[in-house]
Amino acid sequence: MSLLAAKVATARAAGALSRRSGRGGTSLPGKLLLRMEPDAVGALARRLRDGNAVISATNGKTTTAAMVASILERGGHRLVHNRAGANMAGGIAGTLLEAAGPNGSIDGDVGLFEIDEFWLDRLVGQLHPRALLLANLFRDQLDRYGELEAIADRWQSVVADAQDTTLVLNADDPLVADLGRERVGTDSVVFFGVEDPAMALDGMAHAADSKHCRRCGAPYHYDLIFLGHLGHYHCDACGATRPAPQVAAERVVLDGLRGARITMRLPAATVDVRLPLPGLYNVYNALAAAALAGALGATPDDIVAGLEEVAAAFGRAETVRVDGHDLLMLLVKNPAGANEVLRTLALEDGEHDLLAVLNDHTADGRDVSWIWDADFEKLAGRLRHVTCSGTRAPEMALRLKYAGVPEDRLTVEPDLASGLDRALAAVPEQPGLLVAIPTYTAMLELRRELVTRGVAGSSFG
Amino acid sequence: MAERTLRVCALYPDLMNIYADRGNMLMLERRCAWRGIGFELTAAGLGDPVDPDAHDLFYLGGGQDRDQQLCAQDLVDTKRDALHAAAGRGAVVMGICGGIQLLGDHYELGTERVPGIGLADLHTVRAIDGSRLIGNVAIEVELPGLDGPRVLAGFENHGGRTYLAAGEVPLGRVLKGHGNDGRSGFEGVLRGTVIGTYLHGPLLPKNAWFADWLMATALGVDPGSLSALDDRLEDAAHQSARHAAGV
Structure with a gap:
């Protein structure tokens, strides 16, 4: 050897x-x-x-x-x-x-x-x-x-x-x-x-x-x-x-x-x-x-x-079925990426239900300033309801308020599992579409939660 | 037509905007609108002259090294006198992050010396080892027109160490974080209506009370005279930023 x-x-x-x-x-x-x-x-x-x-x-x-x-x-x-x-x-x-x-x-x-x-x-x-x-x-x-x-x-x-x-x-x-x-x-x-x-x-x-x-x-x-x-x-x-x-x-x-x-x-x-x-x-x-x-x-x-034939990578445009709804995960981690996700969502007609998860762990970047550089204004008039979760949930909600989302359409729930429940419950159609926009560690956490609930495959390899 | 209008001049908004400085402008704009106060935003870029009497608040953010050096020279060449005149008549001149460095006397970058506009008696030196002071930060401030100390929460990320001359007053005392130089416990500078701080980018969204104080100071009114807004979300965001800093 x-x-x-x-x-x-x-x-x-x-x-x-x-x-x-x-x-x-x-x-x-x-x-x-x-x-x-x-x-x-x-x-x-x-x-x-x-x-x-x-x-x-x-x-x-x-x-x-x-x-x-x-x-x-x-x-x-x-x-x-x-x-x-x-x-x-x-x-x-x-x-x-x-x-x-x-x-x-x-x-x-x-x-x-x-x-x-x-x-x-x-x-x-x-x-x-x-x-x-x-x-x-x-x-x-x-x-x-x-x-x-x-x-x-x-x-x-x-x-x-x-x-x-x-x-x-x-x-x-x-x-x-x-x-x-x-x-x-x-x-x-x-x-x-x-x-x-x-x-x-x-x-x-x-x-x-x-x-x-x-x-x-x-x-x-x-x-x-x-x-x-x-x-x-x-x-x-x-x-x-x-x-x-x-x-x-x-x-x-x-x-x-x-x-x-x-x-x-x-x-x-x-x-x-x-x-x-x-x-x-x-x-x-x-x-x-x-x-x-x-x-x-x-x-x-x-x-x-x-x-x-490419399949969505882990948490990037990945869709899972949960509580009768489609949950689409779109990773966002910086202004340029967030702007593209928002632009893509704007291509779809109608109003969107969102779960926005903002974490500030090292892998996300400790500094959450970047949310003010992302153009949430572009989608503000098209959001039916947004549940804001993660370690900096209130700051995410504030960003959306100042982008023009009426406050009664915003829910703050820092705990991700509870946030997911509230976001799913807020989707009026059955089946409907819930779009999650998590930061990196929030995406990992959200996937773990979905695996625990038996609705997502555990991972690669 | 609104009775009063907050007239803001953003200096080099296309170059000095590295940490989402737009959030600060948006905060002022919306809070003016909700109170029926007009809001006017003017951009002054490289080479543009500035009218000291046409604005109530001059805002200078942070930029990448190269952009900041471009702006430093331009400030000295085309805007220094106007900004001195504006501060002299009580307009707010606010420098955040790179902005505080340019408000001072000079910035030493190794062998290079970037000139400042001398609105505050301070100078900045880039750390020899290139190390940066990064992290969540909270400072305690006492501001005219407010009863008692308040907390400003934010995030700092700077390679420069800023030193205040004797007699120059900091904006606040560091509760958590590094502050101007990582040692003195001082953060920022406050000289009349000239304000400098390293709490970068969306400082105002994290501290709605400070946005109102700035607005009132720039308009020359008592902060207590501004009508109250529904600030539940603003207060929660402030608590969230404080919590991140450990205060």
Whole structure:
């Protein structure tokens, strides 16, 4: 038994022990392994015959990875994938640990890792991915991540050190697209973007970021804005411009909460995709997934079929049946993501019943200021009833009051289980639709509650 | 036409808005509307001149480093004199987060020295190790026109340490959190109607009573003269923010 194998076995045993004692422990074995063997991620990833791919972004990492997995699995690949979204060093190590077998073997041929935007520099150097997808950067958890420009700077150095890695970048996000500026016109970068002017917004959202040229500091001029600061832009001062995307949504039709239809131009063919996930943000996720999977060799047929059959990731546009109602969970964690969820809800006719759960644990961001940057005003006139729950429930309710929701339509119930009951009881139709918009830890808590009630499957793996 | 109008000038709202500063504007706007007080919001961006007599409250939020440096120079070049004149005649000039840093004399960022507009006698130094003071915070304040001390609750996230000159008065005393420099126990600055604080972004939604005090001070009326509103939700939100800070 090699030294690494012994450490792998030890870490695994510790994980099993922790699970048996009911302390969960998804990232514990990985963390333990890293303590014994700091290079374990690199060492185990080298066992993957067809290498690995890495995904990072502020929004959409888990869903995009689920799409890529769905595409690659159709192509016959067996993936080692941190499916449950544990995306820091311990989670990646744990995922590899889980798949590692005896005599240097590993159960899978391709690695697919979503990685927290802050951990990218530490992990990409070890993983040496074949392709690196950087999909977007939005204002998020400033207490934890700091300023966007600082993350972009870190990503810049990751990209500079990954010369053998194909970059897959969002052409519509100036902060991200600029990371590929030295590679434009080579086959070591693939850009994706939206080309349908019908998807453009009237103006920039209040909380839009990255309004100034990454190269010269002058304000960008936007011809089209699709989502936050994503759009068609150029800089009049220095001539910087949005790169032409090789993977593009030429035409998009949003079908409310049901999904979207996309005419997607791939390098080899133009295809029609019926995406079962809603909203323009998921169209962006689908473009990113198609571009990344294509860079890894997936065929247009597999891309279409993989996207059309993708299942909602954990708590992201996941629907469960509870008390005779459909409960749709839409994770919200920052203004840009919240705005897209609100925009998607606004596509549906009629008034909505909402369960808004605002937590302030570390993984949510301790600072709940961001709710004032999200445009709840857009939906305020269309809310029949909102139950506000979570550790900062009253502040969520106050945000909605000032967005224009009448106070008699607001209920404050910090306890999530009771909040869920009250929200369900407030839905007048039978069966009706209750939309839950939880922050990250609130989503996990809500799912646990639904599992306890026997209405949701426990999780992955 | 409303009898009175609160005229607010937001300085660089497209650049200095990193922590949801819009929440503060919204709070003032709605609470004016519910009381039949007019509300007028004007934006002053890079290069725009400011009329010191045209506004009752000047608001300066926080921004990313690069944006803040752009604004610092512009403030000195195009707005300093007007803001001094406005404060001199009793208009409120309020700087939050990055805003308090720019109200002072200067901000040292390593070897660089970003100028302030000198409305308050303070200066700010970026911590050598780059560490930030982050977390929920609660401070105790005593403000003119209010009987007894009150609590302001909020969230701070700043790399700068702000030092008040001798004789300069802080906005409040830190109950929980870091405050201006993490040591002195002081938070913010209060000099007449010039107010600076690190309690960022939606400070007013977390402290509706303070929104009213600001509104009254800017309008030049007694805070007690504002009509009462149904503030049950506002009070619950205030308690929630205090609870988060442990007070």
